[in-house]
Amino acid sequence: MSEIIPRFEFRTFAQDFGAVAERLRDRGSSPDIGESREVYLISRDAEGSNIKVRSGTLEIKRLIGRHANLERWTPVAKQPFPLARAFVETMLLPALAATDASIDHDTYTLARLIGDVINPHPGLIRACVFKRRFRFGLQGCDGEMDELLINGAAIQSVALESVDADALIKLVNAMGLGDYEQVNYPLAIRRIAGLEPLSDEDQYG
Secondary structure, three states: OOOOOOEEEEEEEEOOOOHHHHHHHHHOEEEEEEEEEEEEEEEOOOOOEEEEEEOOEEEEEEEEEEEOOEEEEEEEEEEEOOEEHHHHHHHHHHHOOOOOOOOOOOEEOHHHHHHHHHOOOOOEEEEEEEEEEEEEEEOOEEEEEEEEEEOOEEEEEEEEEEOOHHHHHHHHHHOOOOOOOOOOHHHHHHHHOOOOOOOOOOOOO
């Protein structure tokens, strides 16, 4: 298995990116368009975790660093359903900062996990996310523009990523994204769900 090298990422959200989106479409190469339906598991308290379910598999990523307005995430687990009790107790609940949650079964389907663990816990929510993604390459970096429905709320996202932090910062600024706030998926969902206040700039207004 090849070594996974965590990448630096800049991601932000807005209702409409206007000229920024036009520049990215015009200058991006090798475009690829795809759609997916995903479920995010969100905690009020676990700011450094990104936990989602896609194609019957639960994925956990952990925030391992920041550089300027960039974030660096690394995958720590990828587990198909049903989940074993040991995985829920030792990996998932700590990532959600919810080790006080009640675990009563030996295995967990997604429906059981949501019904018995996520919904009863006051600090946890699930979010259903539909994504239409336009992926492209640009100046040695990878990028994507997303049209999203997050629990039915329509919003857009732009992300650029690279192993080279300095090159990525230059690209972010060159594309007109330098004044946008870095916002990861869990933070965006917490704001949309009213679990966390919007920033002063109110990118979603």
